[in-house]
Amino acid sequence: MIRILVADAMSEEGLAPLLADPTIEVVQKKVSEVEDELDQFDALLVRSATKVTEQLLQKMTNLKIVGRAGVGVDNIDVDAATRYGVVVINAPNGNTISTAEHTFAMMASLVRRIPQAHISVKSREWNRSAFVGVELFGKHLGIIGFGRIGSEVAKRARAFGMHVHVYDPFLTKVRAEKIGVDVCTLDALLAQADIITVHTPLTKETKGLLGPKNLAKTKKGVYLINCARGGIIDEQALIPFLENGHVAGVALDVFEQEPPGDHPLLSFDNVVVTPHLGASTVEAQVNVATQVAEEVLTFLQGKPVTSSINLPTLSKDVYEKIQAFYTLARKMGILASQYMSEPVQEIAITYSGSVADLETTFITRSLLAGFLKPRVASTVNEVNAAMIAKERGIAFSEKFSANGNDYNNSITLTVYGENKTFTLKGTHIAHYGDRIVHFNGFAIDFAPEGHLLYIQHHDKPGMIGKVGNILGDHQVNIATMQVGRQEAGGKAIMMLSLDKPLDDALVETLEQISDIDVVKRLEV
Numbered sequence: 011m012i013r014i015l016v017a018d019a020m021s022e023e024g025l026a027p028l029l030a031d032p033t034i035e036v037v038q039k040k041v042s043e044v045e046d047e048l049d050q051f052d053a054l055l056v057r058s059a060t061k062v063t064e065q066l067l068q069k070m071t072n073l074k075i076v077g078r079a080g081v082g083v084d085n086i087d088v089d090a091a092t093r094y095g096v097v098v099i100n101a102p103n104g105n106t107i108s109t110a111e112h113t114f115a116m117m118a119s120l121v122r123r124i125p126q127a128h129i130s131v132k133s134r135e136w137n138r139s140a141f142v143g144v145e146l147f148g149k150h151l152g153i154i155g156f157g158r159i160g161s162e163v164a165k166r167a168r169a170f171g172m173h174v175h176v177y178d179p180f181l182t183k184v185r186a187e188k189i190g191v192d193v194c195t196l197d198a199l200l201a202q203a204d205i206i207t208v209h210t211p212l213t214k215e216t217k218g219l220l221g222p223k224n225l226a227k228t229k230k231g232v233y234l235i236n237c238a239r240g241g242i243i244d245e246q247a248l249i250p251f252l253e254n255g256h257v258a259g260v261a262l263d264v265f266e267q268e269p270p271g272d273h274p275l276l277s278f279d280n281v282v283v284t285p286h287l288g289a290s291t292v293e294a295q296v297n298v299a300t301q302v303a304e305e306v307l308t309f310l311q312g313k314p315v316t317s318s319i320n321l322p323t324l325s326k327d328v329y330e331k332i333q334a335f336y337t338l339a340r341k342m343g344i345l346a347s348q349y350m351s352e353p354v355q356e357i358a359i360t361y362s363g364s365v366a367d368l369e370t371t372f373i374t375r376s377l378l379a380g381f382l383k384p385r386v387a388s389t390v391n392e393v394n395a396a397m398i399a400k401e402r403g404i405a406f407s408e409k410f411s412a413n414g415n416d417y418n419n420s421i422t423l424t425v426y427g428e429n430k431t432f433t434l435k436g437t438h439i440a441h442y443g444d445r446i447v448h449f450n451g452f453a454i455d456f457a458p459e460g461h462l463l464y465i466q467h468h469d470k471p472g473m474i475g476k477v478g479n480i481l482g483d484h485q486v487n488i489a490t491m492q493v494g495r496q497e498a499g500g501k502a503i504m505m506l507s508l509d510k511p512l513d514d515a516l517v518e519t520l521e522q523i524s525d526i527d528v529v530k531r532l533e534v
């Protein structure tokens with residue numbers, strides 16, 4: 011039974027695909043309520059409240075995927091998740107509209123003083139002159155961060171007759187022109203804007219972006235809005251600017267610490283606040299929960315996810331094309347690792363023919379994961395394979411060749427060890443399967459599957475018979491057998507596929523046959 015912990019409040023409607031699956035148990039509890047069972051969950055779903063720390067990941071030893079039902083993953087230690095081989099996904103666009111609309115609600119609240127007027131009327135006052143606002147029409151709006159939410163805010167601002175100025179160092183000119191906004195420098199935005207709204211992630215660069223220096227560059231009477239992440243506008247730095255009236259008002263949906271407690275900003279009449287409600291609409295919550303639920307289900311079914319933070323993302327089309335090579339590469343990694351039972355320094359992969367045109371990052375990671383699996387105690391998969399290889403001092407490289415060398419496609423793997431080099435070549439043949447067509451310098455043709463027995467020997471009459479007799483005497487059935495040699499009378503190999511694995515004693519018996527140099531069991 012697959013177990014999924016849903017640690018933050020999520021839409022039941024959105025979780026329906028998981029709740030309806032009889033092979034899945036969904037536990038909707040806080041982490042603190044399931045401390046004793048943390049090692050039993052395969053997946054963890056969160057919003058922004060649960061902090062997915064390294065300590066939590068260490069306790070969740072069976073965890074394979076963390077799904078963030080929302081955008082920001084700053085509550086998740088993505089580096090630690092990557093190290094532990096845990097996939098992190100989010101729901102990048104399910105709450106875009108809700109957050110853009112909330113930003114507008116905050117903007118209207120700020121300039122028309124709606125929350126203050128509301129409190130006044132509820133206190134049985136009727137003080138119309140105290141709540142004179144300003145229009146949005148004709149005002150200059152500065153948007154910092156022009157991604158999904160920033161651009162939706164811009165569309166709405168234009169409908170309100172505002173002039174929109176945008177600062178986003180990663181925005182391409184083509185995209186900006188398409189939307190028809192004024193793209194400017196941060197300084198130009200700060201100098202022109204009557205209202206500034208931030209829509210960036212919280213990063214090293216954006217933390218304190220609106221701090222003392224940049225706040226001083228804003229227009230006197232500016233309004234500020236943060237519906238992105240606490241800390242992009244420096245909360246402490248705001249205080250003197252509010253006290254001296256330089257900043258006319260601030261709207262905050264997010265805080266450096268959530269909840270903010272008894273924060274000094276809360277004492278200002280012109281600071282409008284909401285408790286991180288940007289994504290809190292029925293629609294957004296259904297959207298984000300549905301997106302992560304479907305993605306988690308897809309992932310647990312062994313299919314590729316489309317919104318991963320720490321895996322290359324693949325479309326369904328691309329996945330279908332690479333799937334066969336992904337499996338072949340994994341098997342090649344496993345074979346090479348078992349054959350090269352010594353430290354290795356480098357793994358070189360050459361993709362030839364049709365496979366060279368595909369997105370090979372995933373295929374390479376699959377091969378590395380296959381190679382590393384028998385060598386590391388921790389989980390190793392496509393998420394952390396490249397990182398673990400680097401940590402262990404194993405360099406890896408990819409080369410591409412249009413020529414498939416007699417095959418429509420092939421993957422050639424060369425592993426450089428301390429004392430030897432091992433080469434393997436595999437191909438995938440549609441409707442036939444994976445074949446290894448070159449093994450350690452010998453042309454051969456076998457399926458990399460099951461209990462394999464590799465024997466390197468001298469090319470002499472009777473060798474096959476000797477091996478066959480010993481295996482037969484010990485009730486070991488040979489399913490298939492392939493042979494190859496470099497030249498008549500020279501070195502030769504046999505690759506046998508057996509119905510059961512050999513024990514150590516039988517391997518030793520085979521090794522004692524004269525003219526046999528190497529006997530290796532390979533399990534794929």
Ligand SMILES: NC(=O)C1=CN([C@@H]2O[C@H](COP(=O)(O)OP(=O)(O)OC[C@H]3O[C@@H](n4cnc5c(N)ncnc54)[C@H](O)[C@@H]3O)[C@@H](O)[C@H]2O)C=CC1
Nearest residue numbers: 081082155156157158159178180209210211237238288289
């Ligand atoms: N209040 C709430 O409930 C919600 C808050 N959010 C937050 O809103 C923010 C934006 O979300 P999306 O628009 O979906 O993200 P996005 O990734 O589509 O857009 C972010 C934009 O910020 C830009 N950016 C990055 N570094 C920058 C810098 N140093 N200066 C200026 N621009 C920079 C990027 O180029 C990108 O265009 C995120 O922090 C997210 O966590 C999102 C949803 C709900």
Ligand SMILES: O=C(O)C(=O)COP(=O)(O)O
Nearest residue numbers: 057058059080081082289
């Ligand atoms: O999606 C985001 O980045 C948000 O900030 C929404 O947070 P929430 O899921 O409402 O806790």
